[in-house]
Amino acid sequence: MSTREEVLGRIRRAVEGAPEVPEAEIPRAYRTEVPCDDLAGLLAERVADYRAIVHVVPSARVAATLAGLVEGKRIAVPDGLPAEWAGPVSQAAATVLADPARDELDTVDAVLTGCAVAVAVTGTIVLDAGPGQGRRELTLVPDHHLCVVRAGQIVAGVPEAIARLSPDSPLTWISGPSATSDIELDRVEGVHGPRTLEVVIAV
Amino acid sequence: MRVALFITCVNDTLFPGTGRATVSILRRLGCEVDFPAAQTCCGQMHVNTGYPEEGVRLARRFTEVFRDYDAVVAPSGSCAAMVREQYPRLAGRGEEGFAQEVARVAPKVHELSEFLVDVLGVTDVGAYFPHRVAYHPTCHSLRGLGLGDRPLALLGNVRGLELLPLPGAEECCGFGGTFSVKNPEVSAAMCATKVGNVLETGAEVLCAADNSCLMHIGGMLGRRETGVRTMHLAEILARTEARA
Amino acid sequence: MSERATGAPAPRALPAEEGGGGRASVTFIGMPRSFRENAAEAVRNDQLGRNLRKATHTIRGKRARVVEELPDWAELREAGRAIKDHTLRHLDRYLLQLEEAVTRAGGHVHWAADAAEANRIVTGLVQATGESDVVKVKSMATQEIGLNEHLAAHGVTAYETDLAELIVQLGDDWPSHILVPAIHRNRAEIRRIFRDRMASWGRPAPEGLSDEPAALAEAARLHLRERFLSSKVAISGANFMVAETGTMVVVESEGNGRMCLTLPETLISVVGIEKVLPTWRDLEVFLQLLPRSSTGERMNPYTSMWTGAVEGQEFHLVLLDNGRTGVLADEVGRQALRCIRCSACLNVCPVYERAGGHAYGSVYPGPIGAILTPQLRGMGSELDNSLPYASSLCGACLEVCPVAIDIPEVLVELRARARHPRSERAAMRAAGWLLGDQARLARAQRLATRLRRLVPRRLPGPGSAWTDTRDLPEIPEESFRDWWKRS
Numbered sequence: 001m002s003t004r005e006e007v008l009g010r011i012r013r014a015v016e017g018a019p020e021v022p023e024a025e026i027p028r029a030y031r032t033e034v035p036c037d038d039l040a041g042l043l044a045e046r047v048a049d050y051r052a053i054v055h056v057v058p059s060a061r062v063a064a065t066l067a068g069l070v071e072g073k074r075i076a077v078p079d080g081l082p083a084e085w086a087g088p089v090s091q092a093a094a095t096v097l098a099d100p101a102r103d104e105l106d107t108v109d110a111v112l113t114g115c116a117v118a119v120a121v122t123g124t125i126v127l128d129a130g131p132g133q134g135r136r137e138l139t140l141v142p143d144h145h146l147c148v149v150r151a152g153q154i155v156a157g158v159p160e161a162i163a164r165l166s167p168d169s170p171l172t173w174i175s176g177p178s179a180t181s182d183i184e185l186d187r188v189e190g191v192h193g194p195r196t197l198e199v200v201i202a203v
Numbered sequence: 204m205r206v207a208l209f210i211t212c213v214n215d216t217l218f219p220g221t222g223r224a225t226v227s228i229l230r231r232l233g234c235e236v237d238f239p240a241a242q243t244c245c246g247q248m249h250v251n252t253g254y255p256e257e258g259v260r261l262a263r264r265f266t267e268v269f270r271d272y273d274a275v276v277a278p279s280g281s282c283a284a285m286v287r288e289q290y291p292r293l294a295g296r297g298e299e300g301f302a303q304e305v306a307r308v309a310p311k312v313h314e315l316s317e318f319l320v321d322v323l324g325v326t327d328v329g330a331y332f333p334h335r336v337a338y339h340p341t342c343h344s345l346r347g348l349g350l351g352d353r354p355l356a357l358l359g360n361v362r363g364l365e366l367l368p369l370p371g372a373e374e375c376c377g378f379g380g381t382f383s384v385k386n387p388e389v390s391a392a393m394c395a396t397k398v399g400n401v402l403e404t405g406a407e408v409l410c411a412a413d414n415s416c417l418m419h420i421g422g423m424l425g426r427r428e429t430g431v432r433t434m435h436l437a438e439i440l441a442r443t444e445a446r447a
Numbered sequence: 448m449s450e451r452a453t454g455a456p457a458p459r460a461l462p463a464e465e466g467g468g469g470r471a472s473v474t475f476i477g478m479p480r481s482f483r484e485n486a487a488e489a490v491r492n493d494q495l496g497r498n499l500r501k502a503t504h505t506i507r508g509k510r511a512r513v514v515e516e517l518p519d520w521a522e523l524r525e526a527g528r529a530i531k532d533h534t535l536r537h538l539d540r541y542l543l544q545l546e547e548a549v550t551r552a553g554g555h556v557h558w559a560a561d562a563a564e565a566n567r568i569v570t571g572l573v574q575a576t577g578e579s580d581v582v583k584v585k586s587m588a589t590q591e592i593g594l595n596e597h598l599a600a601h602g603v604t605a606y607e608t609d610l611a612e613l614i615v616q617l618g619d620d621w622p623s624h625i626l627v628p629a630i631h632r633n634r635a636e637i638r639r640i641f642r643d644r645m646a647s648w649g650r651p652a653p654e655g656l657s658d659e660p661a662a663l664a665e666a667a668r669l670h671l672r673e674r675f676l677s678s679k680v681a682i683s684g685a686n687f688m689v690a691e692t693g694t695m696v697v698v699e700s701e702g703n704g705r706m707c708l709t710l711p712e713t714l715i716s717v718v719g720i721e722k723v724l725p726t727w728r729d730l731e732v733f734l735q736l737l738p739r740s741s742t743g744e745r746m747n748p749y750t751s752m753w754t755g756a757v758e759g760q761e762f763h764l765v766l767l768d769n770g771r772t773g774v775l776a777d778e779v780g781r782q783a784l785r786c787i788r789c790s791a792c793l794n795v796c797p798v799y800e801r802a803g804g805h806a807y808g809s810v811y812p813g814p815i816g817a818i819l820t821p822q823l824r825g826m827g828s829e830l831d832n833s834l835p836y837a838s839s840l841c842g843a844c845l846e847v848c849p850v851a852i853d854i855p856e857v858l859v860e861l862r863a864r865a866r867h868p869r870s871e872r873a874a875m876r877a878a879g880w881l882l883g884d885q886a887r888l889a890r891a892q893r894l895a896t897r898l899r900r901l902v903p904r905r906l907p908g909p910g911s912a913w914t915d916t917r918d919l920p921e922i923p924e925e926s927f928r929d930w931w932k933r934s
Contacts, residue, residue, distance in 0.1 A: 002558070003558040003559065003560045003564060004558040006560055007542075007558050007560055007720065007766070007768045007772065008539045008542070008543070010768065010772035010773075010775075010776075011538045011539045011542075011720075011772055011775060012539055013776065014772050014773075014775035014776035014781075015535070015536055015537075015538065015539075015775060015776075018536055018778070018781075019536075020536060021529060021532040021533040021536050022533070023533055023725070025529070026526060026529040026530055026533055027522070027525050027526055027529055028522075028526050028732075029519070029522040029525070029526070030519040030522035030523045030526055030732070030735075031518075031519045031522075032731070046745065049745075050748070102676065102710070103676075106676065119746070121745065122738075122745040122746035123745060123746065124746045129758075135758055136705065136708075136709040136751075136758065137709050137710060140702065140705050140706065140709055140710075141676075157735075158731050158734050158735050159731035161731075162727065162728060162730050162731040162734070163728075163731075167689065167692040167693075167694040167727055167752060167754050168692075168754065169757075170751070170752065170753040170754070170757045170758065171750075171751070171752040171753075172705065172749065172750070172751055172752075173734075173746065173749065173750035173751075173752075174748065174749060175744070175745070175746040175747065175748050175749075176748050177748065178700070178701055178702040178748055178749070179700050179701065179748050180610045180611075180660075180664055180700055180701045181506075181627065181700070181742065182609070182610040182611035182614070182627050182628075182629060182664075182701075183610070183629075183632075183634055183637055183660040183663055183664070184498070184501060184502060184633060184634055184660065185501070185502045185505040185506055185627065185630075186660045188660045188661045188664045190661075190664065190665075190668070191610060191664050191667060191668055191700075191701035191702055191703065192608070192668055192671065192672075192675065192701050192702035192703045192705075192706050193701065193702020193705055193706075193748070193749060194702070210927050210928075212882060212888070214927060215888075215892070215926055215927040215928055216888075216892050216895070216922075216923075216926055217920050217922065217923065218920070218923070219923050219925060219926055219927035219930055220923070222927035222930075222931075223927070223930060226931075238927075238928070238931045240885055240928060240931075240932070241885050242885065243882040243883070243884070243885055243888050244882040248878070249875060249878070249879060250859060251840060251859055251862070252862060252871075252875065253835075253859075253862030253863045253864075253865050253867060254863070254867075254875045254879070255863045257875060257876070257878075257879035260879065260883060261879070261882055261883070264883070289859075292856065342839070342840070342841035342842055342843075343842075346841070346842035346843070346845070346846055347842060373843075374797055374841075374843075375797045375839050375841035375843070377797065377839055378839065379838070379839025379840055379841065380839075380840070382836065382838065382839045382840070383839075383912075383913060384909065384910075384912040384913055385483065385836050385912075386482070386483050386486060386798070386836065386837065387483075387912035387913065387915065387916070388483070388486060388487035388490045388491075389483075389486045389487075389490060389798055389801045389802055390839070391915070391916040391917070392490045392496075392801045393797050393798075393801060393839070394916070394917070395916075396797075418920045419917065421918075421920070422913070422916075422917030422918045422919065422920070423916060423917045423918075425917075425918040426916065426917055426918045
C-alpha cells in the first residue's frame, strides 16, 4: 500500500462517526463588506502606521510626483507600466532598467510598480504579477519599493480583497516595509525585503 | 424558592465563616436556605488531576443531593464552574441517566454573586465594611463562569468600602488546585507576582469569590508577614453596621 | 539557560529516528526531565524571567489592541473554528482535492506517513538537484521532524533565514516560542552569538556590532544576502493550503520568506495535513485571525501565495502526517488540529511566562504544546507525561485562541490518561473514599479540629511543596456542617 493510501485510510478511520459539520452550516456572520467613506484616507493612515512613506495625490499629479521621487536615481520598472507614468519617470530618473535580471536588480536604488488591490483596513497592497507589477523578485531584491495605488483598486477589508483576487497568479501581500520583532519584541523595519516602502495613492 | 446551599468541601472544612456569611446574606434578603447534609464535594480536584472515575462518583452524588431544589448557591466560582461547565463533559463517562441528571441540575447552580445579581436582582445587600479592598477575579469565576463585574457591583455598594484597582487582576494567582503542589516553583512564582500586585494597591483586604485561591495568595501574604488579610466576598457582604 | 549562555555543552536536537514505522518527532536532548524540573530551573533564572516577561507582555498588549479594533472578532473566530472542524471531518476529500489542484498547476505532491519518511523524501529531492546547501523559511513542521539534522547527516547544510531561527541556529540553541523562537535571548546575548558564531556559518558579523535591534537585524541582512541570491533550493512550510485552488500561503515579516519562496529554482514545502482549507474564500477569515493573534498587527508585512510551479520554479509539496491522524482519531483531542500556530496562547500563559519554552522539551511549547506534544509523540517519557500538568487551568489560552481550542478541556482529558505516581493514586483514592460519604467527611473534619494545634508551619515531604513558600490555612474550631447542625 502506498503512503498516500495509508494516510488516507488512517484519516477515514479517525473521523468515522465523528460529528458532521456541514459546509452549509459554517457560520459566516462576520463582515464581508466594511462600510468606509474614505478608502484612500484610511489606506493612507494604515500604511503610514507601518512606518511606510505615503503620498496622497490627485490622479493628474501622479506622474509628476513619481518623476520627483525618482529624480537622478537608478530605477527598475516592470513590463507594462502605464505609459503616463513611464514617460515622465524615464525622463527624470538617471537610469531606468526595464524588467532587469536578478544581478542588475541588486544594483538599483528603487523599483516602481503598480498593484492589483489595496486593503484600506489593514494598510496592505497586493501585487499579482500582472502588467506594471512584474515578477515577484522585482519588488523583493531592491531596497526601496515605490508603489502606485489607484483609487479604484482600494477595497475596505480582507474579504473584499480575496473576492477580487485570483490565485491563478502568484500574489504578494505587502503591509509596510520588511520588519522583524525577533529581538525583545522591538519592531525594527528593514531586514531582507525592501527597507523602504513608499506608496503613492492616486485619488 | 427552595434555595440549597452548596458550601463546597474546602469551605466546609477550612473556611466555615464563608458558609455562615453566605447563610446570613441570603436570610437577610429573605431567602429560605437549606443545607443538604449529604453534600460533600463537586469532584473538581479528582477530575482536574486526572481521576475522572472518582470525580464522576462525586458528581453523581452531587446531582442526587441537589436534584429537587429550585436553586443551588455556592460561595465558590470554581466549584460552580465545575458543575456548570465540566459536568456536561463528564456526562458521557457516567452511568445511564447521569447525563439527564446533569442537564437537570447543572443550570440551577449559581455562584453567590450571580445568584444575588441575576436571580434576586440585588446589587446592594446593605453591607458596611469601612476598609480598603482589592478584588481578585479568580480564573474560574472570570473566564469559566463569566461573572464579569457582578462582584464589583456588589462591592461598590458596600458602605465605607474603598475599592482599589488591582494591577494584572485577570492573571492567575498560580493555585490551580493540585498544580500548586505538582509545579510548586511556577505556582509560587505566579503567586509572588499576584502578591506584589496586591501590595501595590495599598489594600488592607484582598477579596475574591474563591477561598481556594485566597488560601494560596493568603498563604504567601502571611508567610511574608505583609499584614494584608484575605476575605471571601461573602464575608464582606455579610458585614453590616450592626455587626461591625 | 544560564548554563548554555556560559558555554556548557551545546544542546542539539536529534533527528527523528530512521526507519521507525510509528510517530516520531524531535525531542530536545539534555532535557529528559519532567516539566516541573525544567520549569523550576527557568524560574531561578532572573535574566530569562525578565526577557520572557517583557516580551510576552508587550505582544499580548499589541494583540489585545488590534483584536479590539474588529467588531466582528467573535464571528470570525466562530467561522474559523467551524471551517477547521468541517475540514478535519472531511480531511481525506480535501487532501485529494488539494493534490489534484497542485498537480494540475505543475507541482509535485508527496505523502509522508512519519518524520523518517518526510526526511527521506526531502533529502532525496535536495540530492537530486546536486546542491549541498539549502535555505529555509521558518517552519514548525520541519523542526518537528528534525529535518536540518537529517540533512546534515546526508551532507546537506540547511541555513535558517528567519532572524530568530538564525539566532537559534548560530547559538546551537533550541527554539522557545512559536512566533519568536529566540524570545529567551536579549539583545546582549544575541550580539555575542552573532559576533562569535556568524563567521563559521558564512559572512562574519560587522566590526563593532552594537546590541541595537536595528544593528543586529542589519547584520543578519548582510550575513544572508549573498546566500539568498545564490541558493538553488529552498525549504519552507506553509500556513495554509487551499484545496479548491492548490494555493499555498506563507505568512511572514522579514522578507526572508519571500527570498526563499521566490529566488531558488527548486522549492520544497513540508506541510502538516491539517493545514488545508477547503476554499479560496476561507482565507478571508484566516488572514484576519492569524496576523492579529500572532504578531498583534493588522496584517503581517508579507504574505506570499502561489499555486503549483510558478515563474519557472520546480515545486514539491510534502504532506506530513507524523501522528496527526492519531490526534484526529481522538474525540476530545482532535480540536488541537485546528491550531494555526499563532502563539497567542503562549503569550498570555502565566506558566509559559515563568517556565519559558524550553521547559516543554518540544518545538511546540506553551499551552498548545502541552496538548499537542503528548498527542503527537505519546506520553511515554517522563517529560511528555508531565506536560498535561503544565497548566493551572486558568483558561487564558482558550480566551485568546482564534480558533477556540478548549486547551483546558484537552489538558484535563490527557491528565486522565497520564501515568500517576503511586503515592498520588493512593491519596486520591483516600480522598475519594472520604468525600464519598458525609459521615466520613464529618469525622475527618472533627479529627482535624482536634489535631489543629499539632500542624507544623512547614510540612515535611510532599507537603513542603506548599509550605516552602506559603502558610497553611488554620483549621477552624468547627466545620460548617457541625455549625449548621448545632445552630
